Amino acid sequence: MDNISVDGRLQPDVNLWVTDYKFEELKGYSAINGDVIISRAGTVGKMCVLYTDYPKSIISTNLIRVRFGKDLLPLYFVSLMTYCKGRVGKLRTGPDGAFTHMNTGILDKLRFPYPPIELQNQFATIVEKSESLKTLYQQSLSELENLYGALSQKAFKGDLDLNRIPLEKVAEETAVDAATESADQITKLDGYSMSDPAEREQLIRWLFDAFITEQKGMSFSLDDFWHQAEIKVVDHMDEESPPLRVADYDKAKAWLFDLLKSGQAAQHFNEEKNRMELSIKQ
CATH class of the missing domain: 1.20.5 (Single alpha-helices involved in coiled-coils or other helix-helix interfaces)
Structure with missing residues (x-):
């Protein structure tokens, strides 16, 4: 039960271990990725979708394991039950919002919206x-x-020494620059869509070039660009667009390697942050 948070998330750091022999004895309590795990004791009805890197997992006797068919996503079910509580299937909840009763019999009779x-x-x-x-x-x-x-x-x-920083002037210049940059970005990026492979690569490349231009004279890592890109591409995504993935990251890494090979970028180790960083030559 400690592995399930109140908002329906798995907390993989809380684990107990058994031997392989014991696992075979308790195989009837085994669980696999995609199973829905529900608490029936303590905080009744607390649930989550199981996702773990461990090849073998078992649940305690205080938990219920539910495995759905291909037409019902575990994530949808857990989200519906977590956020709607007693409004789904007329389930009873206490003052704290937790379910008062939960067992396999209740689940078998449960009725809920099924899109x-x-x-x-x-x-x-x-x-x-x-x-x-x-x-x-x-x-x-x-x-x-x-x-x-x-x-x-x-x-x-x-x-x-704050006396050496002209705060008003810096703030004013920063605001103007940010507004100008934002307007330019909106104009240039409006036509790109993450669902089209060619436009997806063009968009990521444009974001990469803009990021490199901003970093002149500063130290940075590829992850700094990646965090920024993950935020900016959201406005260009629809239900058909997959999120940024390893293939996109590899392309950005290749572009960065090209800058290193051409001598436009240099690499050094930042001892304070304990990481490799890059800088663009001005």
């Missing part, structure tokens, strides 16, 4: 894109918090 698989797939695509954006925003927030902490320490130690 065509095409609509379920569209929903799954939207969820995937939303989760990708959420992860990026959380990473950006962590980076900002780390930066704030470092600046605060320098300020308290007296190592940060």
